[in-house]
Amino acid sequence: MLFFSLALSGCALILPSNIPISEPISHPVRFLLTFDDGPSSSNYMNSTESILKDLAHNPVQPGIKALFFVQTRGATLHSPGRELLPREYAEGHLIGFHTATSGHNNHRFLSPEDFVASLENGIADIRNATGTAPTLVRPPYWSYDTRTFAAYQAHGLHMLLTDLSANDGKTWGFNGSPRRRINLHNQLAAMRAKMVAGSLPVVDGVVPIVVTFHDTNSYTARHMNEYLQILLDVAKELNIPVSDQAFYKDRSALERAALARTVKDGSEPVVLPGLWGWIWR
Incomplete structure (x- = not known):
């Protein structure tokens, strides 16, 4: 059980990375940063607020814009999370829908009535906070089926998964990532063959590579610049x-890139981060 916990939370599995690196890649990549589960409602060293500051002011590329998949009900109803959601949008970031249940509920296991209510509530909450409805969704736990996928589409939501994951979701209180470098190295190495083959979409002259973090994770917040x-x-x-421009600096360009990387068919096979693909398979 300890291995299972660490694999899902912060300790990435060591994957083989013996992929040749000499084959040329025709288009440069740009990293599309995404954050799940926020905004944080913590009143002490708020992790979402810390990440917003680091995206705006960092030694790598100041003014980075990211995609935040938010939870609009539950703890987020409380201050300061309530104020951080419109602040994210005001600072030029893109807001996507994660869930609008009282907790981090799996959409597949909700009743049809509760699921539709979550979608409608979340879309309304985001529209009220930002003035615009979301176009992107990421299901909690990466879990979806043809029914939930169709419902997303019917509500104007396009599902975005990920290419790289920091594996920094909290699991039973553990939120570190001692293998963060080898984890991201191996996941990016696995993407390289797709880049060589030209099987990833090119948007505005670059290949968007989707990277996932959690802005409710204090460890991630402390190590964002790293x-x-x-x-x-x-x-x-x-x-x-x-x-x-290694990271996105414009919300419109960010949205175009994210929409190009969304899942187009709810029945198509996908690769999920960590052990999630094995779990849902």
Whole structure:
């Protein structure tokens, strides 16, 4: 059980990364940062607030814009989370829907009535906070089926999963990531063959690589600047060209890139981070 907990939370599995790195890649990549589960409602060293500050002011690329998949009910109803959601949008970030239940509930296991209510409540909450409805959704626990996928589509929501995951979701209180560098290195190495084959979409001249963190994780917040540098370092190690603008700085460009990477068919096989693919399979 300890292994299972660590694998899902912060300690990445060591994957083989013996992929050749000499094959040329035709287009540079740009990292599309996403954050799940926030905004944080903590009154002490709020992790969402810390991440917003680091995205705006960091030594790698000041002014980074990210995609926040938010929970709009439960703890987020309380201050300061209530104020952070509109602040995220006001600072130029993109807001996506995660869930609008009282907790981090799996959409597949909700009753049809509760599921639809969650979608409608979440869309309304985000519209009220930002003035615009969300276009993107990421299901809690990466869990979906053809029924929930169809409901997302019917509500104007396009499902975005991920290419790289920091595996920093809290599991039974553990929120560190002692293998954060090798984890991101190996996941990016696994993506390299797709880049060489040209099977990833090119948007605005770059290949968007989706990276997932959790802005409710205090460890992630304390190491955000380090994570940014790690992404650039492992791309260099793998001989993957990175755009002069390594991260997104414009919400519209960010949204175009995210929509290009969404799942188009709810029945198509996908690769999920960590052990989640094995769990749901």
